[in-house]
Amino acid sequence: MKRILIITFYFPPYTGVAGYRPLSWAVNFKKHGLSPIVVTRHWEKGGQNSWLDSVPPYGTEVEKTEEPFYEIYKTPHRHRRGYQWNDKSIFRSVKYWMAKLKGHIMIDADSYTSFKPICEKIITENKIDYILVSSGPLNLIRLGHELSSKYKIPFIADFRDTHNNNLLQHNPRLSFHEKVDKKIFEYWLRKWLRNVVLVTGVSQPLLNLMQKLHHAKSKLIFNGYEESLFDELSALPTTSDRFVITILGNLYQRQDIAFMTAGFKEFITQNPDVLIQFVGTTGSGNKISDKIKAAIPAANLLLTNPKLRLEALSMTARSHVLYYIGWKGFRGIYSGKIFEYLGLQRNILLAPSDNDVNAALIDETKSGKVADSIEEMVAVLSGWYQEWKHTGRLQYEGNTAAIKKYTREKQAEILAETILAN
Structure with missing residues (x-):
C-alpha cells in the first residue's frame, strides 16, 4: 500500500466546512490503496466563528495520534519570526506587502513555519510515496513544492478556492490593490507549481483559472456529504406545527441579501x-443580521450563533425547505x-439563481427549484406551503x-484512483 502525506491547515475539531474535505481523504483513502499520514494544527474544540479565530497562536506540543484509518x-x-498577530501599528500593511514580495503568503495562517519541521521528520522516517496539500493557506503550496523538490516525491495540490473570489466573476473588475496582489500571487504560484504532478479543485472554473499557472493534469474533485451520517439525518422527521425554511451557515455581502429579505417578507405576509x-448565520456579521431582522418579523424568525456541526445539521434536517442564495455574476x-x-434530501430553493454550477446541480439532481425573480421565489414557496x-x-x-455521486466517499475514491494513476 502506498503512503500519502496529507498536509492541511483545516481539520476537525475545526468546525468549518474546509476541514471535512481532507478528513474524508484521511478516512476513505485506505479502502483504495493509500495509507494516509495527516499533518495539521491544533484547534480549540468548539465553534470557529470567523477568520480571526484561526490567527492567534494555539497549542504547545506536537501531538501524534493513531486513528483507525490514518495517523x-x-x-x-x-507564526514566522517578526510577525505579530495582533499588530495594530501603522506599519502593518507595509510589513504584509514586504512579506508577499518575498514569498511569505497569507502570514496570518503561517502553516509553513509550523509544519515544515514535522513534515521533514515524517518523510525521513517513513517511505512517503505522495504529498497532497489542501490549500489555502497558499503558504502550504510552497511547503509542498519544497518538500517535493528536496525529497523527490510526487506533489498533488488541491485548491478549495482562489486567493480572491473576484477572479471568478464573469467580468472581473479588480482594484489597483487587487491587480498588484494578483501579479504577486501568480508569480509565486507559478514557481511553486512547477513540479506538481496533479492539480485538483472544487469546480471547473476554478481549475480553468489555475490551469494558467501550471502544466500538470487537472481533476475536478467536488466537495460532498458523508453518506452514512446524512442518511441518518435525512430520516429525521420534519417539524409538524410550522412550515420551516432554513438557511445554514454564513452569508456574505456579495450575495444578494436584499433579494432574499424582500422575498421572505412578501411570502410571510401571505x-x-x-x-x-x-442557523449559524450571526457569525456573518451584524450588518447582514440587522438587514434580516429589519425585514422578517420576530415571530417568524430564528437567528442562531454558530453551532457544532451535528447540532446545526440536525436543526436543518427538520426543515421543509433549504434556501440558498446564488452567486450572481460569478463562475x-x-x-x-x-x-x-x-x-x-429536503427541497432546495436557489434564489436568485447563479445561472451557473449551483443551478446545474439542482437541475441534475432534481433536488429543488430555482427562482430568478422575487415573484418567482414567492410563488415557489407559496406552492410548497400550500x-x-x-x-x-x-x-x-x-x-x-x-x-x-456527490458523497464524500465517492469523491475520495475518485481522488485516490487519480493519484495512483500518476
Whole structure:
C-alpha cells in the first residue's frame, strides 16, 4: 500500500466546512490503496466563528495520534519570526506587502513555519510515496513544492478556492490593490507549481483559472456529504406545527441579501404560519443580521450563533425547505452547504439563481427549484406551503442516484484512483 502525506491547515475539531474535505481523504483513502499520514494544527474544540479565530497562536506540543484509518500529527500554531498577530501599528500593511514580495503568503495562517519541521521528520522516517496539500493557506503550496523538490516525491495540490473570489466573476473588475496582489500571487504560484504532478479543485472554473499557472493534469474533485451520517439525518422527521425554511451557515455581502429579505417578507405576509431560521448565520456579521431582522418579523424568525456541526445539521434536517442564495455574476462557486443540502434530501430553493454550477446541480439532481425573480421565489414557496398545509408534508423528488455521486466517499475514491494513476 502506498503512503500519502496529507498536509492541511483545516481539520476537525475545526468546525468549518474546509476541514471535512481532507478528513474524508484521511478516512476513505485506505479502502483504495493509500495509507494516509495527516499533518495539521491544533484547534480549540468548539465553534470557529470567523477568520480571526484561526490567527492567534494555539497549542504547545506536537501531538501524534493513531486513528483507525490514518495517523495524524497536530502541531502548535505559530507564526514566522517578526510577525505579530495582533499588530495594530501603522506599519502593518507595509510589513504584509514586504512579506508577499518575498514569498511569505497569507502570514496570518503561517502553516509553513509550523509544519515544515514535522513534515521533514515524517518523510525521513517513513517511505512517503505522495504529498497532497489542501490549500489555502497558499503558504502550504510552497511547503509542498519544497518538500517535493528536496525529497523527490510526487506533489498533488488541491485548491478549495482562489486567493480572491473576484477572479471568478464573469467580468472581473479588480482594484489597483487587487491587480498588484494578483501579479504577486501568480508569480509565486507559478514557481511553486512547477513540479506538481496533479492539480485538483472544487469546480471547473476554478481549475480553468489555475490551469494558467501550471502544466500538470487537472481533476475536478467536488466537495460532498458523508453518506452514512446524512442518511441518518435525512430520516429525521420534519417539524409538524410550522412550515420551516432554513438557511445554514454564513452569508456574505456579495450575495444578494436584499433579494432574499424582500422575498421572505412578501411570502410571510401571505403565509404567516412560517418560521425562517438562520442557523449559524450571526457569525456573518451584524450588518447582514440587522438587514434580516429589519425585514422578517420576530415571530417568524430564528437567528442562531454558530453551532457544532451535528447540532446545526440536525436543526436543518427538520426543515421543509433549504434556501440558498446564488452567486450572481460569478463562475464556479459552490459552497459546502449546497452538498449538505443534497445529503439532507429536503427541497432546495436557489434564489436568485447563479445561472451557473449551483443551478446545474439542482437541475441534475432534481433536488429543488430555482427562482430568478422575487415573484418567482414567492410563488415557489407559496406552492410548497400550500402542499404542506393540505397534506401535512412536502413531497421530495430528488434523483437519489444523481445525488449519491456527490458523497464524500465517492469523491475520495475518485481522488485516490487519480493519484495512483500518476
